[in-house]
Amino acid sequence: GESVGLHLPTLSVQEGDNSIINCAYSNSASDYFIWYKQESGKGPQFIIDIRSNMDKRQGQRVTVLLNKTVKHLSLQIAATQPGDSAVYFCAEAYGGSQGNLIFGKGTKLSVKP
């Protein structure tokens, strides 16, 4: 696998603030993108997804933005809560399905009460 350091990028925010987590994806042919949340000792949990024919999608307290020109994805979390503290991964897939997910390196979100 790819060689990366053990230290994840970390984003530290105050409870109640908005959080923005960024991700650069690798494959210009990818047409489906997903954000996952992974808490310590657990598997990744689906948050929100977006297809390449959209540039924005909103869920409950979360918004995903897709910029295909620069191959960039972002996750915005409104009114961040302590329970949002986790590692967040973006993942990409192509062919209109999730058959083979390619995960990014992850960002650790730390919410200060």
Place this chain on the structure above:
Amino acid sequence: ETGVTQSPTHLIKTRGQQVTLRCSSQSGHNTVSWYQQALGQGPQFIFQYYREEENGRGNFPPRFSGLQFPNYSSELNVNALELDDSALYLCASSPRLAGGVGEQFFGPGTRLTVL
């Protein structure tokens, strides 16, 4: 809770040994994918099984193999273990939809340590 279960939760092996990890998929899901997650990294796709056959494989050597059973549960086998195989192994189950594989639901993983 996703309904995907994995066993064992933790496992310690020595170099050269063989290991089998197990996964029970969520009810109604017929596709199972396996991922390896090294410490501090994102999960990496190993392979996927659908209808008891391998249906896609990532950049992993042949000593990583799998099975899927008629009840859609799955096994991951790793032969000739190496130190670098130490990782969290994740199983994800998903339904097969008309447009392809649906959302993947992950289990809690098996933590493998190779000494």
